[in-house]
Amino acid sequence: MRLAAICSVLALTATACAAPLPPASEPAPPSTAIRDSLKGAYDMIQNNITRAAEQVPENLYSYRATPEVRTLGQLFAHIADASFSICSAVSGESRPEGSIEETRTTKADVQQALDEAAEFCGRAFEAVDDASGADAVTLFGALPTTKLGALAFNNAHNMEHYGNIVTYMRLNKMVPPSSQQ
Secondary structure, X not given: OHHHHHHHHHHHHHHHHHOOOXXXXXXXXXXXXXXXXXXXXXXXXHHHHHHHHHHOOHHHHHOOOOOOOOOHHHHHHHHHHHHHXXXXXXXXXXXXXXXXXXXXXXXXXXXXXXXXXXXHHHHHHHOOOOOHHHOEEEEOOOEEEEHHHHHHHHHHHHHHHHHHHHHHHHHOOOOOHHHHO
């Protein structure tokens, strides 16, 4: 009897070992919740900047609130310049050569630079997830941060200068995009 029980256990064990394993489940995709939150804020502010650049007439691109500050066109161009630099650190993709702020002065040229910078930064957002977003980068050759930190910095920078743009627009009796919604 005892031998029969041992043989039964061995037979069942052998059968269980020979049975195919259930298929391995696909690993969960990396989390993008933090990145997606930053991207949502980026899209909102970038939409306001793009709409403001469209709304402001060409003649006001040279408007300067005081002699010490950038013109309205230079503000838009500066946003494009900084976005290229910051998002380049995140994606590893080279930014265009030269200063947009110093070389692009017409409304059409500045709007094109803003559109190109937005596409460039869109690729930077897509290049990271929450885990790789913790990778270290250096901004402007001296500011250590993470990839997600750089994207957050870009959002803050864009919001800061959108605030300047709002002031310039209000000084010229224009309603900025964020107040039209």
